[in-house]
Amino acid sequence: MDLQEKLAILADAAKYDASCASSGAKRRDSRGGTGVGSAGGAGICHSYAPDGRCISLLKVLLTNRCLYDCHYCINRRSSNVRRAAFTPAEVVRLTLDFYKRNYIEGLFLSSGIIRSADHTMEQLVAVARTLREVHDFRGYLHLKTIPEASPELIEEAARHADRISLNLELPKQESLSRFAPEKNLGRTKQAMGRIRLKLDEANDRKRSGDRRLRHATGQSTQVIVGADESTDADFLARSEELYGSYRLRRVYYSAFSPIPEPSAILPAKPAPLLREHRLYQADWLMRFYGFHRREILTPELPNLDLRLDPKLAWALRNRHRFPLDLRTATREDLLRVPGLGPRNVERLLSIRRFAPIRLADLARLRISLPKVRPFLITADHRPPATELDSDRLLARFAPKPEQLELFC
Numbered sequence: 001m002d003l004q005e006k007l008a009i010l011a012d013a014a015k016y017d018a019s020c021a022s023s024g025a026k027r028r029d030s031r032g033g034t035g036v037g038s039a040g041g042a043g044i045c046h047s048y049a050p051d052g053r054c055i056s057l058l059k060v061l062l063t064n065r066c067l068y069d070c071h072y073c074i075n076r077r078s079s080n081v082r083r084a085a086f087t088p089a090e091v092v093r094l095t096l097d098f099y100k101r102n103y104i105e106g107l108f109l110s111s112g113i114i115r116s117a118d119h120t121m122e123q124l125v126a127v128a129r130t131l132r133e134v135h136d137f138r139g140y141l142h143l144k145t146i147p148e149a150s151p152e153l154i155e156e157a158a159r160h161a162d163r164i165s166l167n168l169e170l171p172k173q174e175s176l177s178r179f180a181p182e183k184n185l186g187r188t189k190q191a192m193g194r195i196r197l198k199l200d201e202a203n204d205r206k207r208s209g210d211r212r213l214r215h216a217t218g219q220s221t222q223v224i225v226g227a228d229e230s231t232d233a234d235f236l237a238r239s240e241e242l243y244g245s246y247r248l249r250r251v252y253y254s255a256f257s258p259i260p261e262p263s264a265i266l267p268a269k270p271a272p273l274l275r276e277h278r279l280y281q282a283d284w285l286m287r288f289y290g291f292h293r294r295e296i297l298t299p300e301l302p303n304l305d306l307r308l309d310p311k312l313a314w315a316l317r318n319r320h321r322f323p324l325d326l327r328t329a330t331r332e333d334l335l336r337v338p339g340l341g342p343r344n345v346e347r348l349l350s351i352r353r354f355a356p357i358r359l360a361d362l363a364r365l366r367i368s369l370p371k372v373r374p375f376l377i378t379a380d381h382r383p384p385a386t387e388l389d390s391d392r393l394l395a396r397f398a399p400k401p402e403q404l405e406l407f408c
């Protein structure tokens with residue numbers, strides 16, 4: 001099989017992995033005349049597949065052969081797909097060739113598990129080591145790691161990569177036992193914990209002035225939404241744990257879509273992309289807006305309302321906390337107003353020190369007036385008391401009902 005054919009198979013097999021954004025990566029560059037390439041400081045995943053997933057970078061698998069049999073995966077051992085495998089040298093060559101032709105800004109490399117977790121990890125690390133140490137490659141490098149591999153190999157991967165990730169795939173052990181029998185939640189969390197320790201050690205050494213050290217800036221994971229019965233509350237609970245205990249950079253939510261050669265225990269229909277979107281919004285509320293998971297979802301309300309963004313849904317359930325007076329509201333409370341993001345909250349806090357804020361000021365900041373008006377008191381606006389109590393408020397924000405199509 002020639003390289004082109006392998007590339008077609010292994011790039012296609014990699015497209016199901018959503019966790020390839022590079023935002024937050026440390027900028028490396030080759031100014032000064034040494035090394036090859038540079039990594040953008042902001043996200044360099046700038047191209048999207050027709051299904052909306054990011055597929056930029058050279059995003060490939062080392063091989064799509066796999067010993068494991070995860071039901072949701074097209075590469076599982078019982079799947080009847082064409083198989084291929086690169087050698088580490090071939091991936092290095094492709095990466096450098098594409099880089100020099102300006103096709104890519106980095107490499108996203110994952111792999112099915114061949115022979116053993118350690119053997120596979122050695123091959124992944126060999127690619128990263130050769131790129132960094134032999135070719136002085138300074139582009140972005142994201143390596144998928146295997147929780148069952150030895151800690152030394154995972155550590156070496158973290159030394160060469162900008163980002164490493166371990167895919168959790170499903171939020172609960174019961175689901176993993178059913179859909180990915182060889183995977184284990186505890187083992188994955190242990191591996192994440194070890195990576196966290198190494199990242200912390202590396203950061204400490206950097207802070208103490210050791211500039212020789214190169215190390216990944218963070219780890220991330222991906223979960224598949226809608227393949228099993230897990231609720232949004234299950235996903236957010238797991239994400240909260242991963243952000244809190246392991247300080248993950250990102251949890252990527254990937255709506256399940258049926259794969260060719262599907263397993264009989266998978267749903268026949270794709271999960272709504274809107275569910276994935278709402279989970280990302282809720283995830284942001286936890287990370288950047290000070291919301292606790294239990295404020296967003298409760299045992300009585302285990303799934304996000306697909307009609308409303310989760311912050312608006314929370315505000316409508318907590319109308320007694322509004323309207324807020326823009327002259328006196330705290331930063332924490334303002335962050336909870338639908339339509340206000342962290343940047344605008346900071347701007348409003350600084351403007352109000354000098355002058356009363358009017359609706360026109362909000363409009364100048366490009367804040368959506370229809371969205372914020374029911375929740376804020378400004379110098380020239382006080383929403384009528386009935387407005388917040390009215391069910392019309394929900395009707396105003398929820399999308400209009402649509403005529404369903406009839407299928408025959």
Ligand code: SF4
Binds near residue numbers: 066067073075180
């Ligand atoms: S380990 Fe599971 S998810 Fe990963 S390639 Fe193999 S079958 Fe697919």
